[in-house]
Structures are given as C-alpha cells and as structure tokens.
Amino acid sequence: MDRYDGFREFVLARQQALMRSAYLLTGDAHLAEDLMQSVLLKVAGHWPRLVRSGAPEAYTRKAMVNQYISWRRRRQAEVSTADPPEHGHAHDNATVDRIVLREALARLTPRQRAVIVLRFYEDLSERQTAEILGCSLGTVKSQTHHALGRLRVLAPELTRLFAEMEEVRR
Structure with missing residues (x-):
C-alpha cells in the first residue's frame, strides 16, 4: 500500500474549492496558487496520519489559513490605496x-x-x-x-x- 493512497483523488476532488478559498484569502491568483501548493506539500507529508484521523480537508483548510496569516505577518504587505485605472467600458x-x-x-x-x-x-x-x-x-x-x-x-x-x-x- 502506497503512503499517498487517496491523496491524488483528494486533491482532484477538492482542488477548485481549496483554490477558491486560497484566492479569497490572498486576493491574488498567483499568491493563491503558491499558498495552495505550499499547503498541499505539507498535507502530503502528513497524509497517512490525516487519512487515519478522517479529517484531511479540515486539516488542509486550517493549514491554509495558518499559512496565509503567517505570510501576512512576515510580509506586512501594504495594500495599494491608489485609484484603479479608468477603463473605457462599463461594468x-x-x-x-x-x-x-x-x-x-x-x-x-x-x-x-x-x-x-x-x-x-x-x-x-x-x-x-x-x-x-x-x-x-x-x-x-x-x-x-x-x-x-x-x-x-x-x-x-x-x-x-x-x-x-x-x-x-x-
């Protein structure tokens, strides 16, 4: 039995929902991808234990939020307050x-x-x-x-x- 049994299926099944959460947390598509990749690497390392506990998604979401908060603390990124560029089309x-x-x-x-x-x-x-x-x-x-x-x-x-x-x- 492979220690990663079910991991690929978990990622395929939950990828869109996890990516949406990552994007909503970061507000940036590239950072969201980085966040999700970083967290999934951690999840893969703990996969056998997570499968035994029966809560891989809860652990993944918690890890995602913790990683995001950690990044924000480290970076102390300032949000741009500049006015968005004017576009010629209506939304x-x-x-x-x-x-x-x-x-x-x-x-x-x-x-x-x-x-x-x-x-x-x-x-x-x-x-x-x-x-x-x-x-x-x-x-x-x-x-x-x-x-x-x-x-x-x-x-x-x-x-x-x-x-x-x-x-x-x-």
Missing part, C-alpha cells in the same frame, strides 16, 4: 460589487479576512470556523462582528450585501 453592478468587496477584504486583518471567507464564502458554521482557526466560538463571533463593521466603513456602497451577511450569521 455591471455585480462586477463592481465584487471589485469593491475584494478591495475591502484586502484591507481587513488576516484573521478577520479568514473568518469572513470561512463563514460566508465557504459557508462553514461558527463552530467549524472556530475549529479551523483554533480559537473559541466567541472569538469567531467577535471577529465576524468587527470584520463586518470594518467592511461597512470601507465599502458603504455594499450595505445591502453586508445586511445579507448579517442575516446569514443569525
């Missing part, structure tokens, strides 16, 4: 909302961004989010509250979207 409202939200998410702390991604994009419960982040349920609730408040300040034009997020939270 629909949904596209504009996505761009504004992506820029607002990039200005959250790494922990707040992780909570928003896990709760609202990955549709995880507060308890599942707390397990992945390795924190208490109360911390998830307060981080979510603070993150949504900060998003309201950063992108007031998306008030409708944040109201929907609040409803989901309840």
Whole structure:
C-alpha cells in the first residue's frame, strides 16, 4: 500500500474549492496558487496520519489559513490605496460589487479576512470556523462582528450585501 493512497483523488476532488478559498484569502491568483501548493506539500507529508484521523480537508483548510496569516505577518504587505485605472467600458453592478468587496477584504486583518471567507464564502458554521482557526466560538463571533463593521466603513456602497451577511450569521 502506497503512503499517498487517496491523496491524488483528494486533491482532484477538492482542488477548485481549496483554490477558491486560497484566492479569497490572498486576493491574488498567483499568491493563491503558491499558498495552495505550499499547503498541499505539507498535507502530503502528513497524509497517512490525516487519512487515519478522517479529517484531511479540515486539516488542509486550517493549514491554509495558518499559512496565509503567517505570510501576512512576515510580509506586512501594504495594500495599494491608489485609484484603479479608468477603463473605457462599463461594468455591471455585480462586477463592481465584487471589485469593491475584494478591495475591502484586502484591507481587513488576516484573521478577520479568514473568518469572513470561512463563514460566508465557504459557508462553514461558527463552530467549524472556530475549529479551523483554533480559537473559541466567541472569538469567531467577535471577529465576524468587527470584520463586518470594518467592511461597512470601507465599502458603504455594499450595505445591502453586508445586511445579507448579517442575516446569514443569525
């Protein structure tokens, strides 16, 4: 029996969802690929133990969030506040909302961004989010509250979207 039995199948089955999470965390396609590759290397090294525990996806998501937070701490990257370039074509409202939200998410702390991604994009419960982040349920609730408040300040034009997020939270 190969120690990597099932790893390839796991990656193929979960690759899109994991890549989406990585992109939402980093806000950059290339960084998302780097994050996912880095985490999958770690997961491969622990694969036999993860299969025995029955929680390879939970471990992978937790490793992804931890790696992202670690990168942000090390890099202390500053988010560009320059105005986006003017384009000669119009965007629909949904596209504009996505761009504004992506820029607002990039200005959250790494922990707040992780909570928003896990709760609202990955549709995880507060308890599942707390397990992945390795924190208490109360911390998830307060981080979510603070993150949504900060998003309201950063992108007031998306008030409708944040109201929907609040409803989901309840």
